[in-house]
Amino acid sequence: MFANLDFDVIRRALPYLFFEGMTFTLTLTALAALGGLVFGTALALMRLSGFKILGRVAGVYVDFMRSLPLVLVIFWFYFLVPYIGQWVTGASRPISVGAFASSLITFIMFEAAYFSEIMRAGIQSISRGQPAAASALGLTYAQTMRYVVLPQAFRNMLPVLITQTIVLFQDTSLVYVLSITDFLGAASKVAQRDGRLVEMYLFAAVVYFTISCIASFGVRRLQARIAIIR
Amino acid sequence: MIEISHVNKWYSPSFQVLTDCTTSVTKGEVVVVCGPSGSGKSTLIKCVNALEPFQSGDISVDGTKVNDPKTDLPKLRSRVGMVFQHFELFPHLKIIDNLCLAQQKVLDRSRDKAMAKGMQLLERVGLKEQAQKYPANLSGGQQQRVAIARALAMDPIVMLFDEPTSALDPEMVSEVLDVMVDLAHEGMTMMVVTHEMGFARKVANRVIFMDRGEIVEDAAKEDFFGKPRSDRAQKFLSKILSH
Numbered sequence: 291m292f293a294n295l296d297f298d299v300i301r302r303a304l305p306y307l308f309f310e311g312m313t314f315t316l317t318l319t320a321l322a323a324l325g326g327l328v329f330g331t332a333l334a335l336m337r338l339s340g341f342k343i344l345g346r347v348a349g350v351y352v353d354f355m356r357s358l359p360l361v362l363v364i365f366w367f368y369f370l371v372p373y374i375g376q377w378v379t380g381a382s383r384p385i386s387v388g389a390f391a392s393s394l395i396t397f398i399m400f401e402a403a404y405f406s407e408i409m410r411a412g413i414q415s416i417s418r419g420q421p422a423a424a425s426a427l428g429l430t431y432a433q434t435m436r437y438v439v440l441p442q443a444f445r446n447m448l449p450v451l452i453t454q455t456i457v458l459f460q461d462t463s464l465v466y467v468l469s470i471t472d473f474l475g476a477a478s479k480v481a482q483r484d485g486r487l488v489e490m491y492l493f494a495a496v497v498y499f500t501i502s503c504i505a506s507f508g509v510r511r512l513q514a515r516i517a518i519i520r
Numbered sequence: 521m522i523e524i525s526h527v528n529k530w531y532s533p534s535f536q537v538l539t540d541c542t543t544s545v546t547k548g549e550v551v552v553v554c555g556p557s558g559s560g561k562s563t564l565i566k567c568v569n570a571l572e573p574f575q576s577g578d579i580s581v582d583g584t585k586v587n588d589p590k591t592d593l594p595k596l597r598s599r600v601g602m603v604f605q606h607f608e609l610f611p612h613l614k615i616i617d618n619l620c621l622a623q624q625k626v627l628d629r630s631r632d633k634a635m636a637k638g639m640q641l642l643e644r645v646g647l648k649e650q651a652q653k654y655p656a657n658l659s660g661g662q663q664q665r666v667a668i669a670r671a672l673a674m675d676p677i678v679m680l681f682d683e684p685t686s687a688l689d690p691e692m693v694s695e696v697l698d699v700m701v702d703l704a705h706e707g708m709t710m711m712v713v714t715h716e717m718g719f720a721r722k723v724a725n726r727v728i729f730m731d732r733g734e735i736v737e738d739a740a741k742e743d744f745f746g747k748p749r750s751d752r753a754q755k756f757l758s759k760i761l762s763h
């Protein structure tokens with residue numbers, strides 16, 4: 291079966307695969323992780339704020355996002371955003387949102403649900419004495435969160451956050467439903483064009499696997515270091 | 521300096537943790553609070569800087585009512601130093617940054633000024649060399665001395681201590697007590713929850729004995745150690761001194 295495989299097709303497609311495809315994938319991963327972390331932290335703070343309504347709103351949001359398959363969210367969001375935009379701005383026609391913007395917003399909103407649970411666990415892992423000490427020094431609630439609680443929660447949860455980001459990195463390949471040229475999209479375009487499906491999909495698998503593996507290895511080293519600091 | 525009058529606090533409708541507590545600490549006075557475990561000492565001292573709310577009664581610090589909703593609590597707390605049983609240094613910050621954080625964010629001091637003040641206080645507690653380390657790399661006694669320095673960096677008008685030495689290994693107790701004794705001799709107003717009766721004998725002006733949420737005994741040091749009026753305080757004293 292492997293006798294008549296042509297691996298040279300990969301070599302020829304490398305610039306396209308990486309400069310277009312992988313660049314998109316990594317950009318989307320990084321921006322979605324960053325946005326998801328910020329939005330997710332906000333959700334976590336809402337849930338822990340002690341204001342019942344805020345907490346409920348955040349809780350419902352998180353549960354809702356976590357009970358939907360990501361690919362459906364991407365799909366529906368892409369079709370709905372123009373109409374939501376129209377409704378919000380009161381425009382006469384649906385607003386056109388590019389596939390990149392649409393997928394980025396989707397991933398941020400979706401990942402926020404997961405990041406918020408991680409940050410919530412991180413915040414709760416910090417002993418009550420820490421915010422008490424910060425308040426006793428005269429720091430306000432916001433300052434206590436900003437300078438004392440969140441940095442520690444983030445540091446303690448960094449391995450889990452990165453692990454979630456690795457999952458996100460793999461999940462970004464689902465943007466294929468919007469026919470976007472991410473890494474997998476690029477690989478599959480070449481595969482279709484040259485009729486080299488096995489080679490290209492094999493190569494794509496190896497690349498995803500390698501990057502995820504290296505990142506996981508980094509996480510384990512990081513965990514060991516954090517354990518020492520604590 | 522601190523006025524506590526008729527304070528009652530419930531953790532739940534059926535559990536009253538403080539019952540009609542009334543006492544005061546005047547400027548320059550050192551008051552030691554002691555009593556059995558669970559008697560409400562920590563709760564009382566935390567009410568003073570409003571870390572714990574209470575349902576009735578009044579507490580005022582330097583004339584400012586802490587239970588008045590209009591009181592600017594962060595501002596009030598910045599003038600009341602507090603030292604905790606478990607140090608509560610910020611583990612993600614270097615020692616010097618532990619001392620600078622609130623100076624910069626609460627008192628709006630410049631970085632240079634905060635650093636200078638911080639280094640001066642570290643020197644005072646004998647830890648100048650540790651400035652660039654992280655709390656985890658210091659012994660318990662050293663951490664507690666840093667915690668005292670951190671509180672002093674805010675130029676507090678009164679200091680609260682909640683069992684500052686009870687989480688320490690025995691050989692580290694005295695290094696922390698020495699710092700506190702110096703502070704007392706300099707005229708700092710202090711309210712100290714502790715079972716270190718040696719410290720109380722040396723620097724306390726008054727001793728308060730609490731049991732089951734009540735202030736049972738509130739007496740000048742000489743009277744307290746001479747002959748406590750209540751049975752409960754007598755029993756407690758004989759138990760603690762026989763150790």
Ligand SMILES: Nc1ncnc2c1ncn2[C@@H]1O[C@H](COP(=O)(O)OP(=O)(O)OP(=O)(O)O)[C@@H](O)[C@H]1O
Pocket residue numbers: 531537555556557558559560561562563564
């Ligand atoms: N957040 C809380 N919720 C409910 N009960 C509490 C809470 N904090 C403390 N208590 C209870 O209130 C009582 C008094 O607690 P407090 O910590 O003030 O005692 P303490 O005199 O400082 O004791 P210790 O010597 O053990 O520190 C205890 O019975 C304790 O279990």
Ligand SMILES: [Mg+2]
Pocket residue numbers: 561562563682683
């Ligand atoms: Mg206590």
